[in-house]
Amino acid sequence: MSSTTNSPTHHTSTIGSIGTPSRRNTELALLVFAVVIPVFAYANVGLAINDQVPSGLLSYGLGLGLLAGVAHLVVRKFAPYADPLLLPVATLLNGLGLVAIWRLDQSRLLKQIHQAGTAAPRQLLYTALGIALFVVVLIFLKDHRVLQRYTYISMVGAVLLLLLPLVPGLGQNIYGAKIWISVAGFSIQPGEFAKIVLAIFFAGYLMVKRDALALASRRVLGLYLPRGRDLGPIIVVWLISILILVFETDLGTSLLFFGMFVIMLYVATERTSWIVFGLLMSAVGAVGVASFESHVQQRVQAWLDPMREYKLSQSGAPGIHSEQAMQALWAFGSGGTLGTGWGQGHSELIRFAANSDFILATFGEELGLAGIMALLLLYGLIVERGVRTALAARDPFGKLLAIGLSGAFALQVFVVAGGVMGLIPLTGMTMPFLAYGGSSVIANWALIGILIRISDTARRPAPAPASNPDAEMTQVVRPS
Amino acid sequence: MNKPLRRIAIFCGILVLTLLLRDNYLQYVKADSLASDTKNRRVNITRYSTPRGNIIVDGKAITGSVETSGDYKYKRTWSNGAMWAPVTGYSSQAFGANQLERLEDGILSGNDDRLFFRNTLDMITGKEKEGGSVLTTLNAAAQKAAFQGLGDKKGAVAAIEPSTGKILALVSTPSYDPSKFAGSSDADAQAWSKVQKKNDPDDPMLNRALRETYPPGSTFKVVTAAAALENGEVAGVDEKTKTPDPFPLPQSSSKLTNEHGDCENATLRYALMVSCNTVFAKMADNVGNKKMIEQAEKFGFNEAELDTPVRAAESIFPQDNRPQNSLDGIGQGSNRATPLQMAMVASAVANDGKLMKPYMVDQLKAPNLDTLETTQPQQLSQAVSSKTAQALQEMMETVVNDPQGTGGKAKINGVVVGGKTGTAQHGLNNSEKPYAWFISYAKLSDGSAPVAVAVVVEDGAADRGDITGGGLAGPIARDVMKAVIDSKK
Numbered sequence: 001m002s003s004t005t006n007s008p009t010h011h012t013s014t015i016g017s018i019g020t021p022s023r024r025n026t027e028l029a030l031l032v033f034a035v036v037i038p039v040f041a042y043a044n045v046g047l048a049i050n051d052q053v054p055s056g057l058l059s060y061g062l063g064l065g066l067l068a069g070v071a072h073l074v075v076r077k078f079a080p081y082a083d084p085l086l087l088p089v090a091t092l093l094n095g096l097g098l099v100a101i102w103r104l105d106q107s108r109l110l111k112q113i114h115q116a117g118t119a120a121p122r123q124l125l126y127t128a129l130g131i132a133l134f135v136v137v138l139i140f141l142k143d144h145r146v147l148q149r150y151t152y153i154s155m156v157g158a159v160l161l162l163l164l165p166l167v168p169g170l171g172q173n174i175y176g177a178k179i180w181i182s183v184a185g186f187s188i189q190p191g192e193f194a195k196i197v198l199a200i201f202f203a204g205y206l207m208v209k210r211d212a213l214a215l216a217s218r219r220v221l222g223l224y225l226p227r228g229r230d231l232g233p234i235i236v237v238w239l240i241s242i243l244i245l246v247f248e249t250d251l252g253t254s255l256l257f258f259g260m261f262v263i264m265l266y267v268a269t270e271r272t273s274w275i276v277f278g279l280l281m282s283a284v285g286a287v288g289v290a291s292f293e294s295h296v297q298q299r300v301q302a303w304l305d306p307m308r309e310y311k312l313s314q315s316g317a318p319g320i321h322s323e324q325a326m327q328a329l330w331a332f333g334s335g336g337t338l339g340t341g342w343g344q345g346h347s348e349l350i351r352f353a354a355n356s357d358f359i360l361a362t363f364g365e366e367l368g369l370a371g372i373m374a375l376l377l378l379y380g381l382i383v384e385r386g387v388r389t390a391l392a393a394r395d396p397f398g399k400l401l402a403i404g405l406s407g408a409f410a411l412q413v414f415v416v417a418g419g420v421m422g423l424i425p426l427t428g429m430t431m432p433f434l435a436y437g438g439s440s441v442i443a444n445w446a447l448i449g450i451l452i453r454i455s456d457t458a459r460r461p462a463p464a465p466a467s468n469p470d471a472e473m474t475q476v477v478r479p480s
Numbered sequence: 481m482n483k484p485l486r487r488i489a490i491f492c493g494i495l496v497l498t499l500l501l502r503d504n505y506l507q508y509v510k511a512d513s514l515a516s517d518t519k520n521r522r523v524n525i526t527r528y529s530t531p532r533g534n535i536i537v538d539g540k541a542i543t544g545s546v547e548t549s550g551d552y553k554y555k556r557t558w559s560n561g562a563m564w565a566p567v568t569g570y571s572s573q574a575f576g577a578n579q580l581e582r583l584e585d586g587i588l589s590g591n592d593d594r595l596f597f598r599n600t601l602d603m604i605t606g607k608e609k610e611g612g613s614v615l616t617t618l619n620a621a622a623q624k625a626a627f628q629g630l631g632d633k634k635g636a637v638a639a640i641e642p643s644t645g646k647i648l649a650l651v652s653t654p655s656y657d658p659s660k661f662a663g664s665s666d667a668d669a670q671a672w673s674k675v676q677k678k679n680d681p682d683d684p685m686l687n688r689a690l691r692e693t694y695p696p697g698s699t700f701k702v703v704t705a706a707a708a709l710e711n712g713e714v715a716g717v718d719e720k721t722k723t724p725d726p727f728p729l730p731q732s733s734s735k736l737t738n739e740h741g742d743c744e745n746a747t748l749r750y751a752l753m754v755s756c757n758t759v760f761a762k763m764a765d766n767v768g769n770k771k772m773i774e775q776a777e778k779f780g781f782n783e784a785e786l787d788t789p790v791r792a793a794e795s796i797f798p799q800d801n802r803p804q805n806s807l808d809g810i811g812q813g814s815n816r817a818t819p820l821q822m823a824m825v826a827s828a829v830a831n832d833g834k835l836m837k838p839y840m841v842d843q844l845k846a847p848n849l850d851t852l853e854t855t856q857p858q859q860l861s862q863a864v865s866s867k868t869a870q871a872l873q874e875m876m877e878t879v880v881n882d883p884q885g886t887g888g889k890a891k892i893n894g895v896v897v898g899g900k901t902g903t904a905q906h907g908l909n910n911s912e913k914p915y916a917w918f919i920s921y922a923k924l925s926d927g928s929a930p931v932a933v934a935v936v937v938e939d940g941a942a943d944r945g946d947i948t949g950g951g952l953a954g955p956i957a958r959d960v961m962k963a964v965i966d967s968k969k
């Protein structure tokens with residue numbers, strides 16, 4: 001095996017023409033849809049709100065088309081065998097998100113409350129930055145295994161990123177959750193970046209340790225219990241997520257990181273016992289923290305009885321009470337099966353964070369059940385393509401990184417959408433690609449970039465059969 | 481590593497599936513209850529997104545809609561709101577609606593099922609939803625006469641067309657202007673709180689014509705006279721009654737006296753003309769409580785659900801012992817009546833004994849002016865025989881026309897007017913200012929009676945004389961009747 005891996009690039013060029021199709025044209029065709037659909041949606045909003053096609057339609061269409069085109073060309077050049085669905089689906093979600101943000105920009109109510117009037121142009125800028133980072137990832141990360149070298153640097157980086165919101169003067173407390181930092185007037189959610197960096201660390205670490213974790217264990221009651229010293233890492237990660245919960249008071253971030261680690265640990269060791277451990281520990285942690293942390297308690301109460309919370313917020317009761325949860329439920333309910341149509345809902349009643357954490361409610365009201373199901377399936381598609389990449393990846397690091405990123409992505413979608421729809425308590429995270437917020441968009445484009453890189457490596461046609469040293473002597477000249 | 485990967489894939493699939501199920505629950509199962517939740521602001525945003533249909537009097541709209549800057553786009557306006565409030569009620573973005581604005585809300589807001597087909601059509605063609613209109617039976621001139629007649633005084637007027645039951649005027653003072661709190665701003669909230677009973681002892685939001693009951697005082701003697709005639713207690717209006725003056729109340733040591741006149745053994749006609757208490761107290765006693773209740777109920781008393789369509793308060797003639805029953809006979813016992821009820825008494829007398837159901841909505845019209853519903857006049861009862869009605873008319877006309885009569889102020893040239901005054905004492909030991917009453921009808925030369933009216937003025941003058949009813953309330957009744965007659969010409 002070692003003899004085949006020394007120069008894979010050399011071989012691909014020789015048998016590329018008879019190997020797997022690259023699917024780049026499929027991607028291009030899908031991208032056309034991914035650009036055209038948001039452009040129509042944009043026109044729709046303008047017609048509904050101002051009775052005219054928005055004046056920015058052409059520049060918006062060209063802008064989104066240009067960004068998608070650049071991304072496509074870079075993929076075509078630097079990752080020709082990459083999965084053809086990831087880029088179009090991400091572009092579609094990002095485009096629709098821009099439309100929804102622009103739609104909320106038009107709301108008089110939101111203009112009065114905060115600077116939301118100019119969110120869409122900023123989001124377009126963030127999107128451009130995100131695509132730029134995507135391009136950078138594809139150009140400079142020729143092989144994802146390079147990341148393996150930065151395992152422990154990643155660990156330090158991730159811990160720093162997670163700690164940043166706690167630095168006095170830098171961290172911001174928004175509605176009780178401390179997961180933002182403020183730099184030069186920009187709010188940044190370091191957790192979004194930490195998600196990727198942590199996945200790199202976990203993948204690198206588990207790849208090395210997986211045999212020890214998997215094999216050196218005792219069997220008790222049908223479960224493989226790890227040795228005490230192998231328990232170390234999971235306990236450290238658990239403690240960190242508990243600390244996040246306590247100090248940043250954000251259940252979602254905490255759940256996301258711990259869940260991602262458990263998924264990767266399970267995949268690395270193939271031991272079900274880790275899942276059981278993980279579930280137990282997260283339950284203990286969540287319940288333990290919730291028993292004394294008032295902010296978490298309050299979030300749970302708001303989840304159990306949003307109407308009570310709404311009434312408290314209306315009556316000006318002491319403490320932080322938010323009408324958002326109930327307003328979001330009303331938005332979903334008012335949307336019904338088919339929705340009110342773009343621009344004809346009243347999701348601005350959610351007020352604060354209507355275009356970020358709660359943006360899904362706008363889709364729910366204006367596109368209805370049908371629209372939300374389509375969006376959830378799009379997210380499901382991204383996750384599915386990510387898992388498929390993990391399955392197809394040939395190296396354990398790639399497998400772990402791909403499943404870590406897709407698993408985290410799935411958990412984030414679940415935590416945010418579940419929170420907004422009242423399935424679980426609300427957390428301060430955002431819907432990837434849809435929600436307003438630079439950190440989210442930029443980090444998620446980087447995430448898609450890494451997945452595309454891994455899938456390109458995975459789907460790249462197998463290297464040529466081993467060149468047998470004996471055969472070298474009698475090699476026939478291949479037709480070129 | 482692929483086996484756990486596949487399991488994680490299934491796990492992620494379950495996450496997405498859970499979200500899909502939750503969304504179906506939220507946006508399909510719970511959608512309607514969330515969408516129609518009254519706390520959901522969208523309910524009102526939709527409601528006020530189109531101009532409301534209008535309430536029409538004499539072919540002219542007395543309401544309107546004006547565009548506002550808030551997210552509730554249109555708010556209600558009224559022309560001369562204070563005068564029309566007892567008819568229309570209010571319709572406020574913040575405080576809901578009452579009376580016609582609430583009862584006919586389906587038509588006015590365009591949400592009525594009968595407008596469904598049209599609304600669906602409008603939705604397809606992209607036309608804005610419109611409300612229908614409510615055509616009332618009211619007479620603008622009569623309403624104005626009544627409102628101006630009451631002026632600053634506290635009181636109420638109800639006028640009815642006897643032959644149909646159409647309500648021609650319905651006034652209550654002091655009134656309120658519903659335009660002041662039609663919106664949802666702070667100023668609206670202040671205006672609203674100002675007219676609440678706890679902040680204004682005059683209770684301007686009380687619709688006195690329909691919703692307040694008063695002791696009917698001497699105007700009730702018409703009912704007692706009807707009972708006496710119907711039950712044969714007197715042979716005719718000009719027969720002497722065997723009535724002592726003062727009249728000792730049965731089973732009681734009290735003696736009932738009269739304010740004026742020579743009431744001993746007086747005829748029914750004379751007794752009604754000068755308003756003898758003794759004669760009618762004795763008549764009520766002779767008729768008996770059971771028969772008195774029967775007669776009162778034929779005129780509309782003890783009816784808890786009289787809907788015009790705005791529900792009128794129940795006028796009461798209760799089961800009583802003999803002395804109370806005697807006092808009930810002169811309207812000073814425990815019987816109580818709304819101004820509308822006493823107008824119904826006058827109208828039944830004028831309509832040859834037939835009591836028509838009072839109503840104020842004539843027609844409901846769709847936005848395209850198609851008639852959706854027309855109210856048909858409906859007879860409630862034959863209150864008295866035609867013969868008794870004639871006799872009562874003669875007596876009531878004497879009240880107005882005889883120089884000794886108490887109702888002279890209600891005379892109208894060239895028109896036959898019948899009436900009855902009343903001064904209802906109330907409060908502990910009758911300490912408070914009495915209520916001045918007047919009920920009457922007008923008859924034209926062709927024998928038709930276009931209007932019957934009841935007026936009550938709460939702060940009657942200190943003069944306890946029966947004349948107050950005629951003096952204070954009579955001219956108002958006259959002006960209302962005149963306004964109706966003039967508008968018919």
